[in-house]
Amino acid sequence: MAKLLIVDDSTMLRDMLNYALNEGGYTDVTEAIDGVDGLEKAKATSYDLIITDVNMPNMDGLTLIGELRKLPQYASKPILVLTTERSDEMKAKGKAAGATGWIVKPFVPEQLLKAVNIVLSR
């Protein structure tokens, strides 16, 4: 069973992600409320996939990815960013931060799952 961590400051969105992932058979999902919380939780356990929002208080998603990539256990783990934009600029930023890929918000559960399935099947 893959262990997932979702990081988003919106309770509602975490809930939606969690539900969609549950429906897709990923029931081992931990929630974090911002980058700081996410980093703390990621350090405490080893997750197989981290999905994070970009804009969050205390520590944003891109900083979080950067911090995670510094940790040996997350050097090559898949990390997906949730974003409301698809601009090339955003892509460049995501790539620079070390993200594996992105998912556009609002997300469609099937597509979220597809992305998750792909990265976890490597």
Next chain:
Amino acid sequence: MSGFDISKYREMFVEEAEELFESADNVLLEAESNGTLTDEEMGQLFRDVHTLKGSGASVELNLFAEFTHDVENMMDKLRNHQIEFQPEMAGTLIDGLDVMKELLELEVAEELTREMFEEKTSELLTVIRAYINGETPTETQQETPVVVETVAAPVEVPQTNTDNIGLYDENINDNKFNVTFGFFNDEINQDNENYGFFDEELDKLSQTAQTPVIEHDDNDDFGFFDDMAAITADSKLEANNSDQKEELIAQEEKATPIAQETKPVATQQTPTASAASKKIPERKEKDTGKKVAASNNNNIRVNLEKIDLLMNNVGDLVITNAMLTQFSTTIEADKTRNAVLERLELLERHIREMQDSIMSIRMVPMDAIYSKFPKVVRDISKKLGKKVEFKHYGDGVEIDKAMIEGLTDPLMHIIRNSLDHGLETPDVRIANGKEEVGIIAISAEQANGQMIITIEDDGKGIDGERVALKALEQGQIDENQYNTMSDNEKAMLVFGAGVSTADKITDISGRGVGMDVVKTNIQKLGGAIKLDTTPGAGTIITIMLPLTLAILDGLDIAVGNQKYILPLSSIVESLQPTSEMIKKIGDGSQDLLMLREEFIPVVRLHQLFGVEPTFENLEDGMLIVVKSGNQKVAISIDEFLNQHQVVVKPLDKNFRSVEGIGAATVRGDGSIGLILDVLGIINAQIKIEKDLTAAQFAS
């Protein structure tokens, strides 16, 4: 969005939105008053609005998201210093938030039409977009607003929405996939992809993997929502995963078979309905307790009802413990009995600690109430052309969450009154030698087991004389009272029902529209309210509240053959009166206690509750001086018994309200104990006095 119970999430969103609005509002209000915005504040503003947009779009509030997108754009530009903050922008953004709130409300109620949307937003959008383009809009609000062309929807948001939801998407999407994720690689050949990876290998996968969209007829646009119930996406997914698996194996030998890892939901769910039914699957109960996995820097949201339930459970424990203790005293006195009693005492201590812990869960900082005020103060003072500085103290002081609801409205009302009737307009203030800008300050503190909240203004105060004349006219007071009342006592009459409703009074000294309602609401919370006013200098309103509504320390008192419980917090002192201390007034039926130069009316509880009196002379019983707010009475009882914690149970659900009885509890022996309502007793006493004086006048 398919597969989600949108209404449930919308509810969540509305709740979340309220907090975000409040947070953004407060930053902007500050910015408006001091004309600056720090980078940190801009960041927070952007985040708040960004979350509003993203989450709003996620629950299909498309028009809300469309407008919010523009507001977000402006904040984004500010944040990145692509445009520089100008003080008048704050007002525009506050208006923007107001429109967002309105749109949200309408769209959730499903009453928002495109036309309404245009009407509400076009003017503001013109201003916002001008700012975004680095122009300073000329605020000529009179001219016909430019109708923004919205048929071609603004850039990103709605596009995403329609793509992902497929409601308005009337063209068959050429792109078979309609992907919503992507790989961050160099080829950008799919403009509308919604997900992606930065990795060629993965990217290839995503190209080859089919989106689990049900194979539709070609002219069907992307409608897998409809078929959700009939064909679960998951079974499709699984098939899809097997496809993927083959792909993977073909490409890469160490592929993990996802099919084994992904439990098809189909096995956990009873297949529902026929293909014709378009029901969104109900959310299943999760069997994992992962929600509770909260780290120390983390909060979880718990429904207040659950905490109330917990409180009740503990209450029952207290009662059971009391029963056991009582029962144990009947054991023959020996070692066993002492051992049992000792352990029961320990248990009682633990239960008390548990109660305290649960109480602390229920407590929230006053800030939760305060944060609602700045916006109201701003809006009203603008409307009235008054200048005011709103100050708040004691933001961190904690209050029982259950009280917040009952307290917010009265406080709001008082603040409105201060603004409307207390504070003068700048010219009047200057003429009276005051600062042009008035002050309204609210503060909260905990003292002697009570919550004390004061609302102070430096306005013109209340004209007690006017109020008293009005009250006299209405028969609330009589000549005699009128002649003996101090100015402040007269001003206090605004809390009387009906005194304040007349327009006349509003014109002259105003203040007090609905102050009686405020008073009633505070009393409902077990609190009291008083005011101190100085004509020309201002008014201070003080509210005293119990810290919690759930548990109190009570004193058992015996009145004849009955027992009652008196809240400890209301007791000033108790004494064994001597005959010198007692003065009789009226026809001799009314006693006064003279205590250190103070006359305190005596209430005989036997009389009040119709209990067979056990003594005639007050000095044969005990007196307990109690107070509520600034009123005192001495209640006459036989004796007091023991002191203990009481779990308050409301009476009104099970019984009509009785004057002088506030609530009930269950005693250790399982019997019902009645808790006295001191305020009610005082009011009953006042009534008796009134009747007395009326009788005297009549004779």
